[in-house]
Amino acid sequence: MKVSAALLAMLLVVATFVPTFASANEIKSDIVEESSSAILIERDTGAVLYEKDSDKKLPPASMTKIMTMVLIMEAIESGKVKLDDKIRTSEYAASMGGSQIFLEAGEEMTADDMLKGIAIASGNDASVAMAEAIAGSEKAFVQMMNDKAKEMGLKDTNFVNPTGLPAKDHYSTSHDMAMMARELLKYDLITKYTGKYEDYLREDTDKKFWLVNTNKLVKFYQGVDGLKTGFTNEAKYCLTATAKRDDMRVVAVVMGAPSPKKRNAEVTKLFDYAFSQYTTNKLFDRNHVVKEVEINKGDRATMEVVTSEQVSVLMKKGSKDEKITTSIKMNENLQTPIKEGDPVGVLTVKVDGKVTATSPVLSSQSIDQASWWQLMKRTVGQFAKASDGVK
Template sequence: MLVPSFASAEEAKRNIVEESSSAILLERDTGAVLFEKESDKKLPPASMTKIMTMILIMEAIESGKISLDQKIRASEYAASMGGSQIFLEAGEEMTVDDMLKGIAIASGNDASVAMAEAIAGSEDEFVNMMNQKATEMGLSNTHFVNPTGLPAKDHYSTANDMALMARELLKYDLITKYTGLYEDYLRQDTDKKFWLVNTNKLVKFYPGVDGLKTGFTSEAKYCLTATAKRDDMRVVAVVMGAPTPKVRNAEITKLFDYAFSQYKTQKLFDRHHVVKEVEMNKGDQASMTVVTSERVSVLLKKGQENGEITTSIKMNENIQTPVKKGDEVGMLSVKVDGHVTAKSPVLSSEDIHQASWWQLMKRTAAQFAKTPNEGVK
């Protein structure tokens, strides 16, 4: 992904973030950085860690490994988690849907560990998955030790990496149905009805905010990765190391105000939009449908004339079967006035296996039948 930067020296002097240790502001679709302060500084992310936890949960849901109505059984270990929790009891069963509410709204450490064990078999293996995903995403300044964000040696990230994780999580439209809730209940029809209130107060008090995740420990101080959408533009803001929750929320608010007053986006494609059909001569299907991996937009400065916007796709060379659904098969480029402003991977929308000998023979015969016999008068 080519990430254009709009954070000029003059803009960086703006007193948007003064008290937090680190911050970044970016537009979700293009990844364009609109403001940053010490955004590559390694710091403890506290419960913002759960953004990666939720990424892996959403991947498991999308792949069919788990379902929202599936019941998850809390182990004794998961139920023993301290800090923020939804007070799971050992052996208690709760649906993935409710576990997600517990994580996204109440920052439940017990729910996070229960989901980690359900997906990976153990917390340790889930942490390996978290770090593997971080490596795949190119997050070189991030390392996880647990899925909760509870204090631990060598557990760190940066504002920049947290923003990139937020972009990844926001690919799943379902997630804001959880992170955007200000309040809800668990165990509704029992005598242990539990009220959830979002730890991210901006969900209630800033128009357009529908996520993502707060964090606090005495070491990390007050942290927040937040997202807001207005007029079809979605932005992500991160602050780390704020001295108080009031400062944290005020600085995020300033970042959002700046973004929405200065920029706008023009959507080109939604996620999974069909952009190309490619012949697969040796596949069990004659062609492969190619789709976008994410929403694709152009970021524009308000008050400036729009340039000529064009897109092109370069397919990978020598694509071999089998191809799995979701495999990256090429790159989509966006140009404004002939200059590349963004690149985004395109994916196969389906599984394509190697064609059998009989399929190849039938295809060859069909092609031959379509070719006119020039020797016959």
């Protein structure tokens, strides 16, 4: 499907729509005191519940791997990479310092185990091995990372590597990290990795390797199941964390905390604030069929339209009943071929007439251009049906 410049611009607006749900005077200013930057959002709506210098460019350290995992999950969902695929470790990948799972040059490990090594133990070697497997080289993968950031409308992020190791011009913001986390959390599978406190690699060998999650809140805060810590001397202590209770999932980011204890304490306060003050009403799961539309010249007469993510309404606890409405606007002049997963419209959620969230809707199947014979059969069928109606 051809995407016009106007449509692309519209999709960027949709992808980056982040309403501020609470005004500054509603929130205690002392939630985050010592970290350089912070933000708290509700995942489904993207509503900002708290922020402190959230557009300040800072080194993200290993939180960089959130974008690395976004691209890995895209590759898995598209079928380009399968979890049981064997990923070979290059000499370059094995040479990575910092956090690692001690891959040896030439060693093969499944994508499933590589993802464990990245999500749980923050393995720099596993990150580069996966980057090379997906893009052919680390450099090409970094270009994919920056292209994805631009596609998401993230203007204050630039990647130089897929690991977060210190590098000139490698930076992001707490706002942009929250948006990356929001994108990653579209994939339900990811929290099965980031939510594990411990696991093992090479379990049936004499090189059994114990993984312990660098995000201690996974064990010590109810509902936390991700996402990624970060630390370098320059970045100090960073954390992008997510927690879910009932149907409400929130994301908190702190950057530049002076210690891991302070980092965890400030994220905990952000979560406490969110769960004590807000609740959500889930409207649709991801991939929920919300509409069926006719495709005039497709090899299918109709197309099912599905949600691209879970869609919810955020509400302040104790607020009055509100009128919730949803609407779908299809893109004009849809033309075949349409690929499964192509954006074909926008779903809008309104509460008491005010837009609270927008989200792309997707084609649930691929539709090619119809043959002359298919169009003829369809025309004859429609004519016969109309003739039956006038008898």
